[in-house]
Amino acid sequence: MKNTEYDKALAFLSSYNGRTTRRDHGYHHKIMVEVLQLIQVDPAEFTFIQITGSCGKGSTAQFISSILTHHAMDHGLFTGPHLTDYEERFAINGSLIDREEFSSIVLDIQQKLEDYPLKDDVGHMHVMIMIALTYFQKHGIQLVVFENGVGGKTDPSNIFDPMIAVFTEITMDHSHLLGSTIEDIILDKSCIIKPTTKYAICGMNNVQARNYLLKIEHHCETVFRFLYRDYDFITTSSDTTGNTFYFKGLHYFLKNIQIEMLGTHQVQNASNAIAVVEALSECGYSFEKDVIIQALYQAALPCRMEMLEKNGMTFLFDGAHNTLELKTLKESIDSLGLQVSSVMLSISSNKDVEKMMKSIHFEQASYIITPHPFRERNIRQEEIEKSLISVKDIQYFYYPDMKSALKKAFELNQKNQIVLVTGSLYLVGYVKKFVLNEGKE
Incomplete structure (x- = not known):
């Protein structure tokens, strides 16, 4: 591959940096549906573990992916933003997308968007989702761990029907898009729960967000799992080498789990990932406790402490x-x-x-x-x-x-x-x- 192909791909993506996405009346969802039809990708082909929240989304996604990888379970991982290279956002079974394939997918999307009548309304996240799902489709991937961008309803990915919806810590962030109160923010993010969603993992401390999700729990068939109610953790040590903790859930009691990511907040993220694994086990996936512990220890996410x-x-x-x-x-x-x-x-x-x-x-x-x-x-x-x-x-x-x-x-x-x-x-x-x-x- 010539370097110019990668340069062209980056130039195309950079043209989206300053765009403002229209979100009125679900317009960004309409665009998402249409551009996926344009590239012949059906999101219904995938089984999504969709993660939203204000903090800890990326770490939680990496912990889940590491556990799946160590169990040799084929899956795709989408995260964002990237540190230095766009390829960091797209991975299959723990390995990042190849630069040549990345460039090819991006340039193909660019070409297909040329004749799309609403191409000027396509936003950055629309394109990221197009790249991710094209990549996963090409490799026959069904299970996808997906880190949301901003919010739930506010994000173009809200056209997904996730099997498992995951909520990490909630705080005031992106208020110009999500609203001026915690209630506004969790209302937006909770929209990732669809009628077909089997489990909602609620892994936050924020009381207002928890109370809102507790109300939702009584009005839908989704099974809710709350941190401190249905699963819990105890941190036994935390230093510059990482953290050690115990986890107790509905199915697993895991002792002396070690993670190398610094900061006690990573124990919360790792525990949320284990809660997701418990839900997956109820959906027919098979896991081993020792492998889960090994996977958590080897999970890494650059530039988080x-x-x-x-x-x-x-x-x-x-x-x-x-x-x-x-x-x-x-x-x-x-x-x-x-x-x-x-x-x-x-x-x-x-x-x-x-x-x-x-x-x-x-x-x-x-x-x-x-x-x-x-x-x-x-x-x-x-x-x-x-x-x-x-x-x-x-x-x-x-x-x-x-x-x-x-x-x-x-x-x-x-x-x-x-x-x-x-x-x-x-x-x-x-x-x-x-x-x-x-x-x-």
Whole structure:
């Protein structure tokens, strides 16, 4: 394959970065149905494990996929966003899509969309779903672990009829699309539950979200499984090597489960994944306890509290991108006794800058703020500085490009302390790649 084919595919995808998707009266669902018909893919051919939530979707999806992979169960995995390469979003049995096949699928979709009369209304997520389902169809994959984009009803994927609907932690995020209250947000996300959905795994702490789902439980035939009611966990240790915990569900009692992902919140995500496995076992899938434990230990997700030492500096990469995720990240850092000397971050539009900065506030740390890698999601420097007026005792620097920001991080670094990179998975992925390549992009 010539590099130009991949470049053409990326150029086509980049044309969708600034688009705003129409969501009035389910218009985005109409578009989704039509473009899938255009490429001759029927979502009814697939068995979906569909995951929505504000935090922990990607980790939960990876835990589920690892368990399926270790049991040699054919499945597709769709996640997003990616760190550096689009191919990271699409995997079969734990292996990412080949770049040549990725390019071929994307360019074929581009060609087929040329004659589609509503092509200007096709959004980024529409195209991602087209790529994923085309890829899975080509390889005869039926079972799909699917991480939603924004919300449930708000996401084009709401045309799916999942066998298992999974809800991870819920918080205020994407309020401009989902609503201004937790009730609005869980109402939108709960729409992934369809009349044919067999199980709903409700793995959140948020009381308002739980109460809303408890009400739904009484009015539909879907079997609901709630964290702390139908399954539970106890964390026995948590340090810089990972977590150890016990899990007790309706079918499994698993002892001394170890996961290498840092942060106690990952125990919640892993427990939600086991609850999904319990539901799958009731649907006829067969699992072994020892293999589940092994799969959880070997599950990995880059840039979720990932530590990297390079040229005498220690970086901590984490893609936390909303207030709750940043608060949880800080709690995990504090509990592990890690010393942060500087925080490099970008904040995308439609986020509460003040609350996010307060959530990740470390005394004595310097803050290096840089624009979001996607220009369409930038917040103007003036807006950021205005939002930071009320954040007391914070030393911050604003740099218009990531290279300058990273150079400042190197200058501010102190011996035996950590540079935290967070706020956006795109920023984290860029910086990690830059550091590993020693400044060469």
